[in-house]
Structure formats: C-alpha cells, structure tokens
Amino acid sequence: MLTRHRPALRRATGVIAAAAITGLVLAGCSAGGESADKVTITIAGPNQWNSQADSFGQEWEDLVAAFEKAEPGIEVKTTVLPLASFADTLTTQLTAGTAPELVFNQPEPAPDQVLGLDDYLAEANPYDTDAATWQEGFNADAYGDAQRDAQGRLYWVPFNLVIAGLFYNQEALDEAGVTTPIASIGDLIDACGALKDAGYTPLAMDNGTLGTGWTSEALLSNLLNKYGDEWNVFDAAGDPGTATTVTNKSLVKAILTGELDATTTPEVREAVTLLKDVFDNCATENWSGVASSGQFVGGQEFLAGKAAMAWGTNFAISNLADVDWEWSSMPFPSVTKDDTSLSDGSAARFGAVAGGTSYMIPATTKGEKLDAAIKFLQFASSPQTGGDWVAATGAIPATTDTSTVSEGVGELASGEWAKPRLVNIGSNAPKADSGTNMWEGYLLGTRTVDEQLEYIQNGWVGWAKEAATEASLTEDWATQ
Numbered sequence: 001m002l003t004r005h006r007p008a009l010r011r012a013t014g015v016i017a018a019a020a021i022t023g024l025v026l027a028g029c030s031a032g033g034e035s036a037d038k039v040t041i042t043i044a045g046p047n048q049w050n051s052q053a054d055s056f057g058q059e060w061e062d063l064v065a066a067f068e069k070a071e072p073g074i075e076v077k078t079t080v081l082p083l084a085s086f087a088d089t090l091t092t093q094l095t096a097g098t099a100p101e102l103v104f105n106q107p108e109p110a111p112d113q114v115l116g117l118d119d120y121l122a123e124a125n126p127y128d129t130d131a132a133t134w135q136e137g138f139n140a141d142a143y144g145d146a147q148r149d150a151q152g153r154l155y156w157v158p159f160n161l162v163i164a165g166l167f168y169n170q171e172a173l174d175e176a177g178v179t180t181p182i183a184s185i186g187d188l189i190d191a192c193g194a195l196k197d198a199g200y201t202p203l204a205m206d207n208g209t210l211g212t213g214w215t216s217e218a219l220l221s222n223l224l225n226k227y228g229d230e231w232n233v234f235d236a237a238g239d240p241g242t243a244t245t246v247t248n249k250s251l252v253k254a255i256l257t258g259e260l261d262a263t264t265t266p267e268v269r270e271a272v273t274l275l276k277d278v279f280d281n282c283a284t285e286n287w288s289g290v291a292s293s294g295q296f297v298g299g300q301e302f303l304a305g306k307a308a309m310a311w312g313t314n315f316a317i318s319n320l321a322d323v324d325w326e327w328s329s330m331p332f333p334s335v336t337k338d339d340t341s342l343s344d345g346s347a348a349r350f351g352a353v354a355g356g357t358s359y360m361i362p363a364t365t366k367g368e369k370l371d372a373a374i375k376f377l378q379f380a381s382s383p384q385t386g387g388d389w390v391a392a393t394g395a396i397p398a399t400t401d402t403s404t405v406s407e408g409v410g411e412l413a414s415g416e417w418a419k420p421r422l423v424n425i426g427s428n429a430p431k432a433d434s435g436t437n438m439w440e441g442y443l444l445g446t447r448t449v450d451e452q453l454e455y456i457q458n459g460w461v462g463w464a465k466e467a468a469t470e471a472s473l474t475e476d477w478a479t480q
Contacts, residue, residue: 038072039368041376044079044093045104046086048295048315048357049393054080063389067379074372084208084292087435099362101373105156105355108431111470115361116153120374127382134378137399141244143354145236146420150248150471152237155360157377159386160395162356164214164313165412167296170326172200172308180328181411184336185219185274192282195308204298204307205279205287209427211297212439214311216275217426218332218348223267224260226344228422231259238471246423248467255464257477260425262457263450270342272442272452274335279443282309288444295319314409315356317394329409331417347416351424354398429459430466 049057056078064076079100081089087107093099094113121135131137138144142161148154166182173180176198178191192202205211228246231254235241238249246254254260262268284290284298284307295316296302302310305325312329320327334348361373380386383399390397396413412418427438438459442452468478 038075039372040075040077041102041369041372042077042079042100043102043359043376044081044086044090044100045359046083047080049318052080053082056080057393059389059392062392063380063386066385067376070379070385071372071375074375076376091431091434094362097362097364099364101365101369102359102361102376105358105360108434109155109360110431111149111151111153113363114155115363115365115370116151116155117157117361117377118154121154125378125382127379127385129384134381137382138354139398141420142352143398145243145247146245147354148236148247150238150252150467150473156358157360157381158354158356158358158398159380160356160390160393161352161354161398162313162315163352163396163409163412163418164311164350165329165331165409165417166203166309167302167312167316167320167327167329168309169200169302169305169307170328172198172305172325176200176308178308181330182333184333185278185339186336188333189277189281201284201298201301201307202309203278203282203284204296204302204310205283206290206292206298207288207437207440208292208297209435209437210292211283211287211311212275212279212437212443213427214297214350215278215332216271216439217421217424218350219271219274219335220268220426221421221423222335222346222348223271223340223342224265224423224425225346225349225421226267227254227260231423245420249471249473251423251425252464252467252471252473253475253477255460256468256480260460262453262460267342268456269449269453270340271335272449272456274339275439276443276449288440313356314394314396314412317408320408327408328411330411331415349419349421350412350417351420352396352413352418353420356395356398425460427459428463430462433459433462 047056049060055061060078064078068074068076086104090099090103091107094107094109122133125131125134125137128137143158168180172195176194178194182188182191195202231250232242232246233240233253234243234247234249236243236247284301287298290298293299295312296319297311298307299310299319301307303319303323305323331350332348335343337343337345359377361370365373381398383397387397429436429438438456441447442449447455
C-alpha cells in the first residue's frame with residue numbers, strides 16, 4: 001500500500017493514560033502507591049522515534065505518566081542515549097555495575113550482569129487480566145524460544161516488535177520503470193542500473209553497521225537455510241532436541257565443530273560475493289564517508305528524494321510524514337536459483353521479532369527498585385496498559401498477531417519475510433569487537449574475498465567460544 005503524508009501516526013497519544021488506568025482498576029495494581037516515599041527508577045536507551053536528545057517523544061511520556069498515575073509510589077526517569085554510542089555506554093555501565101534499573105537490551109551482556117526473567121514470566125502479569133501468565137500474553141511466534149540466551153534464559157521484555165526491510169520512493173521507481181516487489185538479487189542489480197540511469201542513487205547507504213549488517217544477514221540466512229535441520233540439535237533449554245529456529249547453542253556447536261566454517265562452507269562465500277555485487281551496483285557512492293543519521297540507513301539522502309530505496313524499520317515511518325512523494329516498503333530480495341545454483345529456492349526471511357523496543361534489568365537492581373522495574377516492564381508490555389502506546393507510535397504489537405501492523409509496512413510484516421530466520425548469523429563477533437563494521441574493508445576493496453572469509457571465521461569462532469564459556473557448556477566440542 002502506498003502512503004503519503006501520514007500525521008495519523010501520532011494519533012490518540014492522550015488516551016493512553018485513561019486506557020491504562022482502566023486496565024489497572026480491573027487488575028487491582030495500585031498497592032505500590034501506599035508508600036509515602038517514592039521509589040525512583042531510570043530507563044536508559046536510544047531514541048528510536050525522533051531526533052530529540054532529551055525525550056523519547058510525547059507517546060512515551062504519556063506512557064510513563066499513565067504508569068506513575070497508576071503507581072503513585074514510583075517515579076520513572078528517562079535517559080536518552082546517543083544512537084551511535086548507546087551500546088558502548090550501557091556495556092560499560094553493566095560491566096562496572098553502575099547501570100540504571102532498566103536498560104535497552106541491544107548490548108550483549110554477560111549472564112551475571114542481567115536478571116533472568118523466567119520466574120516472573122511464569123507468574124501472572126497483574127496488568128493483564130486476559131492471560132494466565134505474563135509469558136502467555138506475548139505472541140509466541142515472536143517472543144519465546146528463539147529469544148533465549150545460551151543458558152536458556154529470557155532476560156529482556158519486548159514492548160513491541162521490529163521488522164526491517166527496504167523502503168522505497170514509488171515515484172523514483174516509476175520513473176525508472178522498476179516494478180515491485182523486486183524478487184531476486186539479479187532483479188535488484190538490474191533495477192539499480194535503471195535507477196542510476198534515471199538519475200537516482202538506487203540504495204541509500206552510510207558508514208553505520210546497519211546497512212552492511214542487515215544486507216549480509218539477509219543473504220547469509222537465505223543461503224544457509226538449507227542447513228537448518230542439520231544444525232538444529234538443541235532445544236530452547238539447551239537439551240538435545242530441536243527448537244523453532246537454530247538456537248545459539250546449536251549455532252555455537254556448528255561453528256566449533258566446523259560444520260559451519262566461513263572459509264569452507266560454499267554458501268558463505270556466495271553470500272559474501274553477492275554482498276559486494278549489491279554494494280558495487282546499488283549503494284551510495286562513497287558511502288563509507290556518509291555519517292549515519294536518522295531512522296533510515298542513508299536517511300538524509302533518502303528523505304531528500306535523491307535515493308530510491310533505503311533500509312529501515314517500522315519505527316522509521318513517522319519520518320516520512322512530510323515527504324512529497326508516495327512511499328511503501330518491501331522485503332529485501334531473495335537469493336534465487338537464477339542467482340546461484342547454491343540457492344535452495346527458499347524465500348528470504350528477516351523476522352518480525354521481539355527486538356524493537358525491549359528492556360532488561362541489570363543484576364545489580366535490588367529491593368524496591370527491582371519490584372518497580374518489574375512493574376514497569378509488565379505495564380508497558382500488557383495490551384491493556386501499553387497497547388495504546390504501541391498504536392500511537394505506529395509499531396507492531398508484541399502481544400497480538402503480527403498482521404496488526406501500521407499502514408505502509410504490510411509487505412514487511414507478512415509472508416516469509418516476517419518469519420524468524422532459521423539460521424541467524426551475520427556479524428557475530430566477541431563482545432570486544434561488538435559494534436565493529438566487519439564488512440567495510442572488504443566492500444571498499446582493502447580485503448580480498450578470501451581475507452574477508454578468514455576474518456569472518458575468526459569473528460564467528462571468537463563469538464562461539466565466548467558464548468560457550470558464558471553458558472558454562474561442558475560438552476567436549478565446547479571445551480576443546
């Protein structure tokens with residue numbers, strides 16, 4: 001569906017508090033307000049919604065106000081961290097034991113740095129009267145086994161789902177004679193040539209890690225899909241069995257036993273080769289000198305109408321409210337058998353997953369502050385108290401079917417693209433290298449494909465060994 005000027009995304013923010021309080025009256029959860037002294041907790045994370053440096057936006061402030069009205073004994077403060085450095089900041093704080101009570105979940109913490117939430121998830125969410133347990137209130141396909149760490153724990157809670165894909169300027173594609181959806185990598189390369197001829201940058205790109213990361217992950221997971229059944233050998237708890245996707249433990253085993261080796265697995269080489277083809281033919285010229293900004297990859301060029309396509313998420317759509325051209329979105333193309341004989345013909349997947357706005361509790365949080373932090377997670381993740389916030393921000397709910405989506409991202413949140421990746425690997429690396437752009441040197445020509453494969457393999461092995469140690473795995477393949 002094409003979309004133009006969509007101010008309705010900021011709709012109804014003022015009704016959140018009223019709806020939240022109604023849900024709380026039903027649930028009977030205002031006992032926390034009996035204390036004369038308020039318990040103060042702080043939420044720290046990046047601004048996913050706008051460019052403000054001091055607020056996540058009015059919708060978020062309404063959500064916090066609704067919670068504080070329902071729980072007058074609790075005060076919630078927010079700390080907005082820069083998008084480019086929030087992961088480093090939170091990682092440092094978690095390591096030092098100085099992190100606030102609720103932190104954005106993207107940094108990969110050591111198991112002892114964060115609180116496991118399974119015991120809480122097994123109990124009722126007092127703000128949700130429709131589900132027997134907190135866990136049952138979530139979309140089981142989006143938040144469950146696939147989100148457990150190597151120890152089999154769930155340690156963060158989603159407030160919504162996130163899906164990434166290609167957003168496009170319909171008028172640019174029409175001018176170039178490009179039709180959507182673009183089905184294959186070969187079709188994408190052809191489309192990029194036509195768009196260049198029409199005077200557009202085909203695919204906006206910048207020097208951040210998202211553009212290279214999402215493109216490489218889409219290609220790798222698509223081509224490695226054929227190995228899913230072979231590598232799927234542990235269930236979500238880490239016991240022999242299978243899970244809905246290849247778990248971290250199963251992936252660690254595949255890497256440490258050599259079943260997956262970037263230097264010898266032919267599909268990895270093919271994915272890396274296709275990645276360079278896409279960047280050479282489609283990406284912004286001199287993209288490595290373009291600073292990341294906004295909510296799209298290469299956002300300034302895309303929003304200015306100079307680039308025809310850009311990677312983005314469903315969180316980015318509010319930034320399109322003022323553009324004067326029609327836009328929509330589509331999945332990144334699949335690697336088809338016409339592209340390479342190594343394809344098994346499966347469609348590309350990315351996954352509408354619980355990794356959008358999601359928060360965890362540091363292990364250093366104790367007592368009344370811990371109780372308050374749990375309450376906020378429960379409040380924000382309940383459809384009865386947080387549902388209006390999800391709708392007002394144009395997000396995909398984590399508590400209902402993913403077919404309930406915002407206008408303009410329907411093609412992303414449905415079909416194969418919205419299903420979780422069976423094999424989820426890309427820029428995996430040890431924590432010390434977290435945030436490093438593992439693809440830049442190769443894409444800029446300073447590494448050969450063989451050198452890049454060796455580099456990626458070292459990163460994967462380092463990640464796998466670190467994960468095996470943190471999970472205290474004792475199997476022979478994990479300790480050799």
